Amino acid sequence: MTLPPLGSRRLLARPLRGVPGLVPLLLPLLLAPLWAGANCPCQDPNLCRPISHRPNFEVFVFDVGEKTWKFYDWSQITTVVLFETYDSELMCHAHSKGARVVLKGDVSLKAIMDPNFRASWITQQVQLAKTQYMDGINLDIEQELSCSSPEYDALTALVKETADSFHREIEGSQVTFDVNWSPRYTDRCYNYTAIADACDFVFVMSYDEHNPVWSKCTAAANAPYNTTLTGYDDFIKKGINPKKLVMGLPWYGYDYTCLNLSKDDVCFTAKAHSPPCSGVLTHQVPYKEIMKQVNSSLSGIQWDKDQKSPYYNYKDSDGRIHQVWFDNPQSISLKAAYIQNRGLLGIGMWNANCLDYSGDPIAKWQTEDMWRALKPKL
Ligand SMILES: *[C@@H]1O[C@H](CO)[C@@H](O)[C@H](O)[C@H]1NC(C)=O
Ligand SMILES: *[C@@H]1O[C@H](CO)[C@@H](O)[C@H](O)[C@H]1NC(C)=O
Ligand SMILES: *[C@@H]1O[C@H](CO)[C@@H](O)[C@H](O)[C@H]1NC(C)=O
Ligand SMILES: *[C@@H]1O[C@H](CO)[C@@H](O)[C@H](O)[C@H]1NC(C)=O
DSSP: OOOSOOGGGGOOOOOOOOOTTOOGGGHHHHHSSOOSSTTOOSSSGGGGSOOOOOOSSEEEEEEOSTTGGGGSOTTTOOEEEEOSOOOHHHHHHHHHTTOEEEEEEOOOTTGGGSHHHHHHHHHHHHHHHHHTTOOEEEEOOOOOBOTTSTHHHHHHHHHHHHHHHHHHHSTTOEEEEEEESOSSSOSBOOOHHHHHHHSSEEEEEOOOOOOGGGGTTBOOOSSOHHHHHHHHHHHHHTTOOGGGEEEEEESEEEEEEOSEEOTTOOEEOSOSOTTTTTTOOEEEEEHHHHHHHGGGSSSOSEEETTTTEEEEEEEOTTSOEEEEEOOOHHHHHHHHHHHHHHTOSEEEEEOGGGSOOSOOHHHHHHHHHHHHTTSOOO
């Protein structure tokens, strides 16, 4: 029951690079509440100060490396999670725009059962954030947990202790936690209300919502409208304040290889026998690849009225039919409207690098359109 794969969220992050030239002996100096200093990599040493402003609307961005960040829409961004690599140039730039730059935090649930281990892990994260002039941490603990397991309360404690340490040690810092698209249908039984209470807000990963096993092995949308919004309703019903929820949208889609395609565009990906849907071929595709392919597809962009999602069909070089489901400004704007209606804290995406920043005129327009779709419509 592991279809489709959670691909990109499962990448093992490379270790963060330290500030060049920093040796451990200097650490105690940096821990003093004196931010401006010789080690600040920014031209203006003031840019090494943490951001303390709390925006009314969050635009929460995951960055996975390279220099595409130079082309992001910084007029909107409030937080960037450096998911793969630290980049001091990005930190200086983000701070110059009033945006926070935060660490990605992942730790084994087994290990955090030990309160001493928890404390030392948190101390390490705070020190890393300080030496890199960062503004907090995004906890991305995507591990299975059963409701009765002893790690259940340890995870809540980890979030609370991380938030307390960061808030105490770095002025104005932000601690957030990534949750599944729904508190239901999940192998992650977390204490969602207590976790949301303990941290600044949670980022809801409203994607990877389709499992072919649920639909006679057919392909379907990555983040259908109704399924997505029902997830938020369920979090709110559990007692989570909407102002603690940030909607996370996919800037990627799923490419399914079809065994056959029905006249009404249903793509069967496997024979529905046991084991269920075995042999389904699917992989994630970033929006930039989708937009390069769609004009030469068999169908062009189609719209599924029930799922409120675009898709298209194409034939590969071996003659096999594929169906690609994705999100575009149209589907994203519909979901974003819910943020206003229910008073959520903001919006974000996995991940900002998925767009085309090559500068090609058509791609540039499509990329701007995707960023624009995040804006609240007043
Ligand atoms: C979640 O954590 C809170 C605070 O620690 C606790 O009071 C509550 O009982 C927990 N909820 C569940 C369902 O265990
Ligand atoms: C949305 O989903 C809910 C729960 O599954 C269902 O009751 C409702 O009819 C759906 N609404 C639409 C518009 O499909
Ligand atoms: C497509 O394949 C599925 C699964 O094997 C099968 O149930 C269905 O009848 C097929 N449809 C067509 C149009 O061949
Ligand atoms: C694809 O087709 C659309 C609609 O005809 C057009 O606006 C767009 O420029 C085309 N994209 C590319 C990459 O050629």
